[in-house]
Amino acid sequence: MRFIIGPVLALGLSAALAPARAAEITVALSAAPTSSDPHFHDLGPNNALMHQLYGTLVRTDATLHPVPDLALSWKLLDDHTWSFSLDPDAKFSDGTPFTANDVVFSLCRTIRGVGPTHSFTSVPLAMATVETPDAHTVILHTRQPEPLMPIQLAGFAIISAHAAGAGHIDFNPDNQCGLVNLPPSSAFDTLKLSVGTGRYRLARYTSGDTIVMEPNQYHHGAPARWSRVTFKAVPNSGARVAGLLSGDFDLIENPSAQDLPALKAHGGLAWTVTPSNRLIFLQPDIGRDKTPLVQTADGRNPLQDPRVRQALSLAIDRQAITTRLMEGLATPADQFVPPPLFGFLPNPPKLGYDPARARALLAEAGYPNGFALTLSATNNRYIDDSQVAQAIGQYLTRIGIKTTVDAMTQTVFFPRRTKREFSLSMGGWGYGTGEASNLLRYFVVGPLPARGLGRSNYGGYHSAAFDAVFTKAIDEMNDERRRDELYQAQTIALHDNALIPLYWETSLWAYKDRYSFTGRMDQRTDVDGLKPKAN
Template sequence: MNLRQTFLAAALALAFGVASAATLRVANQGDANSMDPHSLNESLQLSFTGNIYEPLVGRDRKLALTPALATSWKQTSPTVWRFELRKGVTFHGGEKLTADDVVFSFKRAAGDGSDMKGYTSSIKEVRKTDDFTVEIETTAPFPILPDVISLVYIMNKAWCEANKAEKPVDRRKGIENAASFRANGTGPFRLKERQPTTRTVLVRNLNHWAKAEGNVDEVIFTPIGNDATRVAALLSGEIDLMEPVPLQDVERLKANANLKVMQGPELRTIFLGMDQKRDELLFSNIKGKNPFKDVRVRRAFYRAIDIETIKTRVMRGAATPTALMVAPGIKGFVADLNKRPAFDVEAAKKLMAEAGYPNGFEVGMNCPNDRYVNDGEICQAVAANLARIGVKINLQAESKATYFPKILSRNTSFYMLGWTPGTYDSHNAMSNLMATPTDKGQGLFNLGSYSNPKIDELTAKVQAETDEAKRNAMIAEAFKLHADDFAHIPLHQQALAWAMKKNVELTQLPDNFMPFKWITVK
């Protein structure tokens, strides 16, 4: 360590008021696919870039709203919210944060190539009233707007223009720009080095507006896709922290005196979706029609999946089977509706025969193998289950780096997806997963293009309703319609499992985000 580094470490230790500044070495089964904060609405991506960029309204350790780049906000009319910006905030490049950056960032997040349109679809206009005040006008009353925009990160307008990154990286088209590999945020960490799929290094932003809560001054993030290799790296001391822990290794790591494992429920729901729009499936031996347009086929698929065996054997008990698209803990969850139709192969065969497919059919299935817990294994189990009713699944399991661009382009017939409502509210799942897709961002992740006009109507009403009882009743009605249509096949909520050295202290959030600012290495 040279003199400058020694001085920096000492200064950091004094600033933190805790243990000496430290390097944190983190491993995950996959990489953050881009440094562009508007390019992919995926938890790992948003968790990682959320250390570099910040929203107007953030979250605390209990997921409650907290001031971030806005110090305060209020509703000035049923459709207008006013946000007062924090003064004295600088981007990592030295530029001052102003209302122009906020207006630009919301326009960018709502524009071509953005994967964040689901968070901006109800916004009519974002306007500057002075250098440190912005107003957001919505198309209809939207009482939970501050919750909705907590994942819309603010970029520097001048930097994006200078680097020809005015539009987001379009993951569907494979288009990259400077924001893919470089970053200029206001967050507690700066991007120092980016080697996609290999290594990404962050360093502490010493000019951050908030007092540091942890002592990490450098983060070395390494994607390690192989479970055994990732565990070996932790056991050998090569890394300090990893997630997810392979389910088969949880007890072994718990028994290690030098390590600890943190487990908890996750708010993510894993589910299957089906193309219900095309007149002929892209990947099937059935020509001239689409079997998934028949509710009997969708119902047969649902009833043929042995969810309890997936829970016990594939997930080793670390999953909670569900009949809903949201988890307990999400506002609007309806416990009375969380009852799956019974697993029944014979009933499923009968439904297939009634629909005109007594011998089943072939269909392609897209699945990631490095995004969710045991995702590839779950899809293999689903394929084996469906074989019992004559359905031959042509499974394509692949890295999320190629999987997401494919399914987000709707280049799929049958797919797996996981979803955590970024607002922790059921309206988010309704708007993104259940409502009819539009060019404004509604239904952006309804990748099978399921459509029910009544659910669309309820989604709009839930957005504007302030009476909690009425709102919850409408959410329940929408969930019931969705379930009766067998529009998707919910599987389960997976459990979180992180493993780390004993000297690492952190906060494990149920949305699986990992803010490095809250981590201390003793």
């Protein structure tokens, strides 16, 4: 039995001083990370922080193309085997070397799940065995063919085995590699285990409020641009804009479209607009005969009827929401995957606005007088999320579905959604892998715990036809066959309204005009994307 005896003290500072860096900056976040533990929750704000502090074997560039990070190269040995050659010069922020043992430790730590949703189990659960023939080589033997393994690893943080007090580890998923007393997430928030290989190291973490990063002097690669970065969580868009106007913030996330005239009139400010791949969608509770936040005369769950779900989709004017409410900073969605990501449908079915047809479908389903439901949404996670939820509530009410909108903070919403307390919720998903299977493997496929699939299928959707073709697709090594199978899977899910696509967000950042800023398709705020302009 192998024991983790607790975190070790960081090494003293002995390396040479880093080159001179630009000044300190303060960044206003639209939503705070829920933990500094990189394995806690696969959530946009958490992932953005993770990528500043930790390395991954593979990372993605601003357009989601895979590039080397802690692995300098990789190759497919056979359909079940990937080999990764690791960077021999990489070090953690405490000065200790990064080795293959840290990869094994990270896989072992997450295999039974960390955090409220066990978000990162799919990678370790895909492994049959893991070999480490030397300190700088990792060979992953997968249970099924995994054509997307390198890009799936782009979202999987590597943490330090040494910082957790672990010695040599052999991959043995049956007993979590013999590890006991695994480090809790709170140990990262208190900095005891916040030891990564990223450009920055964590200097202070106050949950829901302030995060401070400083350069990681041991980072092997392009140095950190800033001498100190302070993140402030400011959920209210107006408050973020006010802070930028007053000079308190150098960069802010997600000002609303309505704020742009004020920014322009003020002067001395600039903004960057970047198309994103984040889909905003409705997730209906399909799997339960009774659902908690719907009231019908007979007590049944009307969302189980495909005609009702089709009525929900037809009731919503996506074009009006994106052009009027969001002033063009979103694009109506007619499928789950935006072009040009791999697997997008070239000729998707048109998701039109037809309230008369929606009312007729409700009548056909046995609800001529409609019913009542609650639409659950966030009010500080997505761009204009609360306002959009209110607009959708009005559209549904017009066809006879008396809708109450309950918009709450993300820290309340996500735990409640995990407990399946909602009947109809509004959520979002950004494609970290740049490929169609990404959303479907979490939110649509029937739960397959042994493979870590379907962990976010909170609506309980199940289709044998979808599951059969989708699981075949994610195991298919041939790109053309995989694309065809993903077409089939998406067509089934769209027809069933397993999720109801609404629109793709466009990302917006505003900043002092003495800087330039490069946005990312995945909406991640990379502080080193902010650059001082040349004098």
